[in-house]
Amino acid sequence: MGVDRHYRIVIVGGGTAGWMSAAALARFAPPGHRIELIESEAIGTVGVGEATIPAIMLFNQALGLDEGEFLRETMGSFKLGIEFAGWLKPGHSYMHAFGEVGHQHGLLPFRHYWARGRKAGQAKPLAHYSANELAARTGRMGQPAGGAPMPYAYHFDAGLYAGYLRRYAEARGVVRHEGVIAAVRRAENGDIAAVRTEDGREIAGDFFIDCSGFRGLLIEQELQAGYEDWRHWLPCDRAVAVPCAAAGDFTPYTRSTARAAGWQWRIPLQHRIGNGHVYCSAFISDDEATATLLANLDAPAQADPRPLRFVTGRRRKFWDRNVLAVGLSSGFMEPLESTSIHLIQSTITRFLTVLPGGPVGDAVRDGFNRRAALEFERIRDFLILHYWANQRHGEPFWDHCRTMDIPDSLKARIEEFQAACVIQPSADELFTEVGWLQVMAGQGLEPGSWNPIADGLSEADLGRFLEGVERAAIDTVRPLPQHIDYLAALVTAQDAATGAAA
Numbered sequence: 001m002g003v004d005r006h007y008r009i010v011i012v013g014g015g016t017a018g019w020m021s022a023a024a025l026a027r028f029a030p031p032g033h034r035i036e037l038i039e040s041e042a043i044g045t046v047g048v049g050e051a052t053i054p055a056i057m058l059f060n061q062a063l064g065l066d067e068g069e070f071l072r073e074t075m076g077s078f079k080l081g082i083e084f085a086g087w088l089k090p091g092h093s094y095m096h097a098f099g100e101v102g103h104q105h106g107l108l109p110f111r112h113y114w115a116r117g118r119k120a121g122q123a124k125p126l127a128h129y130s131a132n133e134l135a136a137r138t139g140r141m142g143q144p145a146g147g148a149p150m151p152y153a154y155h156f157d158a159g160l161y162a163g164y165l166r167r168y169a170e171a172r173g174v175v176r177h178e179g180v181i182a183a184v185r186r187a188e189n190g191d192i193a194a195v196r197t198e199d200g201r202e203i204a205g206d207f208f209i210d211c212s213g214f215r216g217l218l219i220e221q222e223l224q225a226g227y228e229d230w231r232h233w234l235p236c237d238r239a240v241a242v243p244c245a246a247a248g249d250f251t252p253y254t255r256s257t258a259r260a261a262g263w264q265w266r267i268p269l270q271h272r273i274g275n276g277h278v279y280c281s282a283f284i285s286d287d288e289a290t291a292t293l294l295a296n297l298d299a300p301a302q303a304d305p306r307p308l309r310f311v312t313g314r315r316r317k318f319w320d321r322n323v324l325a326v327g328l329s330s331g332f333m334e335p336l337e338s339t340s341i342h343l344i345q346s347t348i349t350r351f352l353t354v355l356p357g358g359p360v361g362d363a364v365r366d367g368f369n370r371r372a373a374l375e376f377e378r379i380r381d382f383l384i385l386h387y388w389a390n391q392r393h394g395e396p397f398w399d400h401c402r403t404m405d406i407p408d409s410l411k412a413r414i415e416e417f418q419a420a421c422v423i424q425p426s427a428d429e430l431f432t433e434v435g436w437l438q439v440m441a442g443q444g445l446e447p448g449s450w451n452p453i454a455d456g457l458s459e460a461d462l463g464r465f466l467e468g469v470e471r472a473a474i475d476t477v478r479p480l481p482q483h484i485d486y487l488a489a490l491v492t493a494q495d496a497a498t499g500a501a502a
């Protein structure tokens with residue numbers, strides 16, 4: 001695209017979205033780009049996105065962050081998957097674990113042999129064939145001495161992560177301005193030319209990244225990019241969050257527990273547990289929702305419950321004129337599958353592939369917006385599946401979710417699976433075949449048949465294959481240390497390294 005001698009990118013808003021954007025640009029933007037960020041200590045951040053998915057490792061590695069230092073600075077812990085307790089029905093639990101479930105046999109994915117084995121009474125629940133889930137359920141964490149690695153992600157304090165990235169970005173030339181935006185100045189062509197703070201300072205830019213949260217200060221209040229409301233499919237519209245002291249099992253997984261009108265999250269960190277209750281205000285009052293949360297904590301609350309209101313959906317334009325929306329200003333997907341921070345990361349990564357250094361044509365913006373919209377829509381369908389495929393009969397909220405109409409794209413995916421155990425996500429989709437399998441099976445959907453190639457194994461060979469896969473998962477997990485010991489050793493090693501360097 002060509003690069004102006006001094007191309008100014010101004011990030012409006014801090015928090016996780018702002019400082020992830022600043023850190024990535026500080027790392028990858030060429031020297032001709034000047035990066036500035038405006039935020040105010042007086043404006044709080046939402047801070048509910050403390051659980052992640054394995055892609056966060058790619059972001060941290062791209063920045064060159066040391067894992068031990070990162071975990072120490074963010075009070076982080078490891079995450080091998082997400083447990084869904086009570087989502088199918090009370091008393092039932094399953095896990096969307098990272099990594100493979102079973103392994104391919106010949107041409108076919110494991111699920112076809114598993115489906116055949118289930119019909120014949122030979123196959124056990126999917127959990128028996130997942131090393132990640134076996135490790136998570138037994139509180140273990142680590143990497144096998146041989147064979148394929150176990151994918152993992154993190155739990156961390158989002159506020160500490162933002163602070164960590166701020167130090168990283170400022171050390172690499174990002175200029176931070178303290179202040180509240182009071183006005184926006186437009187150029188003659190309609191682009192944003194500058195923003196002005198309450199104390200009268202004007203900060204001009206060639207390009208602006210809107211990380212101002214739900215209000216969308218630039219993308220919506222100024223440019224009116226529009227918003228697509230998905231509450232008819234994902235009706236939860238409020239949440240209340242509260243930390244409590246670290247207590248109970250130090251689980252290497254996130255827990256999502258179904259409640260009468262929504263669900264509760266549990267995210268274990270080194271210093272505390274993050275808790276929240278996502279709910280639909282049409283089925284429960286704010287006071288009842290808060291009481292439900294407080295009654296289901298591992299330890300006493302450490303702060304007053306913090307309310308949050310949201311509209312699930314996405315911006316109609318993520319990139320409009322010379323403004324890119326990142327984070328909550330681009331849309332909101334409830335944190336059921338820990339996609340909030342991932343969507344920040346993917347937006348930044350996608351932007352870097354088309355990083356402007358001067359005027360940008362409509363073709364680039366339109367292509368960017370199409371890809372971003374498709375990503376949101378695919379994640380939307382995955383979240384809807386959890387709600388729609390439930391057997392919690394007699395509960396108004398869950399009855400509503402089970403009987404609501406769903407997108408045609410999701411209907412087709414469910415029909416494929418139920419007909420012939422077929423799962424066909426696109427190559428660039430966030431959630432893999434294995435992820436879809438675990439949630440569909442966990443939510444009670446069953447395939448009516450399977451690929452006939454799977455019938456090529458005799459019953460005896462099928463039984464031996466399934467037993468071998470289960471045994472391999474057990475053997476992978478058995479030598480691994482406990483999560484708490486593995487984390488402590490990593491952080492202690494980092495402390496020692498820091499002390500030696502000092």
